[in-house]
Amino acid sequence: MQGLIIIIKPSSSKLSSSLVVVVAAMMLLLGLAGVAHGGGRRRLVVSSNEDEPCRRMTVYYHDILYSGNNTANATSAAVTRPAAALSTSRWANGTYFGLLVVFDDLVTEEQALASEPVARAQGFYFYDRKEALNAWMAFSLVFDSAAYRGTLNLMGADLMAEETRDLSIVGGTGDFFMSRGVATLSTKAIEGAFYFRLKMDIKLYECYV
Incomplete structure (x- = not known):
């Protein structure tokens, strides 16, 4: 004192x-x-090998965009209307350029939407490229289960044309206090314009244990 x-x-x-x-x-x-x-x-553990993170987990992220008639099930909503000159009705150029979506999405242990929930993904993404489908994301994984409590904070470009792409894990709280690492994303399902599922392979290289 x-x-x-x-x-x-x-x-x-x-x-x-x-x-x-x-x-x-x-x-x-x-x-x-x-x-x-x-x-x-707590003590800081820093991995010295890319193939040997200090903590690793795989989860599945489910995004259900509000379509106008799925109020009960929707977990995300578009909050901007792209300029007509760049993205016409239904975004005919296929890039959704200028669309900003805020989400409170379910994150599960297995691929099925009805499987065991492990966290909520809360944040936003927006489509930021005119020539091709591409997004930028910033969100927190909020854990409140028997296994984990706390948050992981993620941000970065979702290069959607790539089979896999990485987001930076820039910090955390609770069981993930000050954690840093990488989340590798891969798209596992797309259903029209209103649902997609991502596999998230989370690798932490700085952990407090």
Whole structure:
């Protein structure tokens, strides 16, 4: 505790011993409180090999875009209308350029939408290329389960023409405190313009354990 000065002027050796015991007990309780809040109990592990992350998991991200008649099931919604000169009705040029989508998407352990949920993906993506389908994403994976609690924060270009593409993991909280790494995305399903499923292979190279 910074700024705390304890001055003891005992009148007897017995009083001195009692005060020492009290002070020691106080410092022990303060130390335990720090541990209870994560202070001093974690150590940083940094992977030195790209093939050996300090933590790895695979999850599936499901995006159900609001279509106008799927209010109960939709988990994302477009919040911008692209300029007509660049993207006409139904975005005939196929790039969705200028479309911004905000989402609160389900993340599951297995591919099926009805499988065990492990997190929510909360954030946004927007289509940012006129010549081809391409997006940029920024979101948090919010975990609240028996296995994990906390968040992972991801951001970067989703190069949709590529079979696999990487997003940067730039930090985290809770069980993922200050984690850094890479999430490799691959598209596993597309159903029209209103549903897609991504496989996310998460590899952390800086972990506090």
